[in-house]
Amino acid sequence: MEQTLLAxxxxxxxxxxxxxxxxxxxxxxxxxxxxxWLAELPADQPVSLYLHIPFCDTLCWFCGCNTRVVRTRQxxxxxxxxxxxxxxxxxxRLPGRFALSRLHLGGGSPSLLLPHEIDRLLGQVWQxxxxxxxxxxxxxxxxxxxxxxxxxxxxxxxxxxxxxxxxDFSPQVQEAINRRQSFGCTAxxxxxxxxxxxxxxxxxxxxxxxxxxxxxxQESLSLSLDLAPDxxxxxxxxxxxxxxxxxxxIPEAALPDGAERWxxxxxxxxxxxxxxxxxxGFDHFALPGDSLAQAQAAGRLRRxxxxxxxxxxxxxxxxxxxxxxxxxxxxxxNTPDLPAYRxxxxxxxxxxxxxxxxxxxxxxxxxxxxxxxxxFAVELDPAAYAAELAxxxxxxxxxxxxxDGRRLTVTERGRPLVRSVAAAFDRYLAPAEQRHSxxx
Ligand SMILES: C[S@@+](CC[C@H](N)C(=O)[O-])C[C@H]1O[C@@H](n2cnc3c(N)ncnc32)[C@H](O)[C@@H]1O
Ligand code: SF4
Numbered sequence: 001m002e003q004t005l006l007a008x009x010x011x012x013x014x015x016x017x018x019x020x021x022x023x024x025x026x027x028x029x030x031x032x033x034x035x036x037w038l039a040e041l042p043a044d045q046p047v048s049l050y051l052h053i054p055f056c057d058t059l060c061w062f063c064g065c066n067t068r069v070v071r072t073r074q075x076x077x078x079x080x081x082x083x084x085x086x087x088x089x090x091x092x093r094l095p096g097r098f099a100l101s102r103l104h105l106g107g108g109s110p111s112l113l114l115p116h117e118i119d120r121l122l123g124q125v126w127q128x129x130x131x132x133x134x135x136x137x138x139x140x141x142x143x144x145x146x147x148x149x150x151x152x153x154x155x156x157x158x159x160x161x162x163x164x165x166x167x168d169f170s171p172q173v174q175e176a177i178n179r180r181q182s183f184g185c186t187a188x189x190x191x192x193x194x195x196x197x198x199x200x201x202x203x204x205x206x207x208x209x210x211x212x213x214x215x216x217x218q219e220s221l222s223l224s225l226d227l228a229p230d231x232x233x234x235x236x237x238x239x240x241x242x243x244x245x246x247x248x249x250i251p252e253a254a255l256p257d258g259a260e261r262w263x264x265x266x267x268x269x270x271x272x273x274x275x276x277x278x279x280x281g282f283d284h285f286a287l288p289g290d291s292l293a294q295a296q297a298a299g300r301l302r303r304x305x306x307x308x309x310x311x312x313x314x315x316x317x318x319x320x321x322x323x324x325x326x327x328x329x330x331x332x333x334n335t336p337d338l339p340a341y342r343x344x345x346x347x348x349x350x351x352x353x354x355x356x357x358x359x360x361x362x363x364x365x366x367x368x369x370x371x372x373x374x375x376f377a378v379e380l381d382p383a384a385y386a387a388e389l390a391x392x393x394x395x396x397x398x399x400x401x402x403x404d405g406r407r408l409t410v411t412e413r414g415r416p417l418v419r420s421v422a423a424a425f426d427r428y429l430a431p432a433e434q435r436h437s438x439x440x
Contacts, residue, residue, distance in 0.1 A: 005398060005417070006258045010440050013419045014426070016373055017305045018331055019366040020356055022324065024428045025333055029355030031344070035093050037329045041315060043096030046132035048313045049125065050305070051083065052320030053107040054336075057145050060179040061249040062167070062209065064238050066322040066336050067108035079321075079338070080117055084124050085345045086319050091128040093350065099132035100125075101313045103158070104306060109142040115153035122157030136161055136311075138200075143189035144181050151189075151196045161200040162193050163233070168209055169220040176210040176251055183223050190227045200290070203229045207264040208237035210254035217264050221271050230290040233307065234268050235283050236261060236440060262440050265416055281308045281373055282418050301374040308374070321351070330357040361427070369422045376410040376418060391424045416440050 014021040041047070052066070055076050059069045070076060103125060113121070138161035139154050154162075166186055167179060174180050193201060203224045207217055224232060239255065241247040256264065269279060277285035278293045281301065286293040295301045295310040302309050304316055305324045318325035322336035335341050335353035344351035358366070368385075371378040382389060382405060389408075395401045400414030401421055410418050417440065423429055 002262050003259055006262060006440065008394065008398070009417050009420045010258045010438050011420065012438055013423045014429070016369050016419065016422050017303060017307060018324070018326065019369050019426065020362055020428050022333065025331060025354040025356050027354050029330065029332060029352065029357065031350040031352045034332050034350055034352045034355070037327050038093045039095050040329070041095060041327070043094070043098060045315070046099045046101035046313050047315040047317055048102035048104070048311050049100050049129065050316060050318045050323055051103070051105045051121070052318070052323040053105060053110040053113065054321050055079070055107065055112055056109045056142070057112060058178065059246060060167070060177055061246055062177045062206065062237055063246070064240065064244055065108060076112065077117070080121060082342055082345055083121065083320055086351065087124055087128060089345065089348065089350055090317060090319065097130060099130040099135070101132040101135050102311045103135070103137045105139040106306065107140055109145060110139050111141040111150055112145050113150070114147060115149035118150065118153035118157060126158070131158070138162060140165070141189060141193070143186045146189055146192070151192050151198065155196040155198055159198055161202070162198045163202040163204060164189060165204050166220070166224060167204065167206045168212055168216065169223050170212070170216040172211045173209050173216060176254060178249070187227060201229045202231040202233060203227065204233045204235065206235050206237045207268060208256055208261040210251050212256060212264070214264055214267055217268055218271060221268055225275050231284060231286045231292055232272060232277065233284050234265070234272070236265065236438070258438065258440060262416065265440060282415065284308045296374065299375060303370050303373055331355050365425050365427065368425055372408070372410065372422050373418060376415060377407060379407050382406070385425065388424045392421065395421060
């Protein structure tokens, strides 16, 4: 049965970390418009800030992130000066002093920064923004590149939550993805984080990797569970070598097929549920006491460019090359090209390269897709979405969704295919679109 479902629904679909999705951003949205949008923001609402650090010391061949490998510190130091300039420019363009509800450092590997660089960067942020009540500061950590003092510097800058990249612990898989990371190194990072007061921890794991059998995945999960993280992200490996050229180094013949990916996702889910975790959306798990699980239980779970989040701020400001921001008026993306990023800042311009202004229809569909992905159910007006509901007839017949005339519900069986349900409401999605990764 799974085979039939896979044949029917395992098509390339977006992950919906935004709607409209990033491939539909265009160059018509520039820094002048961004400045106008910023000027319209009400200063009494908290905002979120994302800082992108696009550097790593080695390249994992599966990586889909915007990053580059550096062998010396000079490019990082030069980039941090630019990031500071962007921060200063952005703060000048905002109509007042704002409080941050979330600050997230992602990458690449922010853990590659040195303690004095972290002190300075976070110092500059807190010079320009206040901390909203209940604010959360989080960082992505590569356990393999942690110099001494790095975690302590993050903690001193207010970080309380960290996400550690693991992917898989088996040496054969690690060899095939060019990422050698022992359990001991990961456990040491976890211990250092907790000792420094960074106590909310997430671990990133992948399924669908080359040479990854069910047993190897289960063993990686068991080892991860020994570290007792509050959350686990279990992403399906997105193999998109036409977009990420280095993924050609992944031995394709060793990749599990669709049916095996499905089995891996199901088995991993069962293992984590048995260990006491709750399923959050389609790719996260959290302990019942964790804020993500609580937000889901209360219908307050959200989705943004970092995936599932508890962040309810209506504004996400993205800083750094390739960062994406979300404002009530629309989305913006900075240029990923470092020379262009530098040039814009030298000219006193925010380095926006593209984006999209939201229509009322976009907003309605965005809300609908977000609820589907967060709650697996949404109330909708059948007259307004007749064509979309008709397009879901097959899903209904296959027991993947139910519709009672008002409420569309994704069934247990349909959960792994929720992105394909959401895609029925995506007005921008061309039928033969090949730019995304597979649904499962
Ligand atoms: C920026 S990295 C995490 C921090 C750090 N750079 C590290 O790898 O330890 C973000 C996460 O994205 C996920 N990721 C990267 N490339 C992916 C791909 N092609 N498909 C699915 N997930 C991917 C990985 O789980 C990775 O941990
Ligand atoms: S997965 Fe993380 S460490 Fe590996 S290349 Fe990507 S960003 Fe860098």
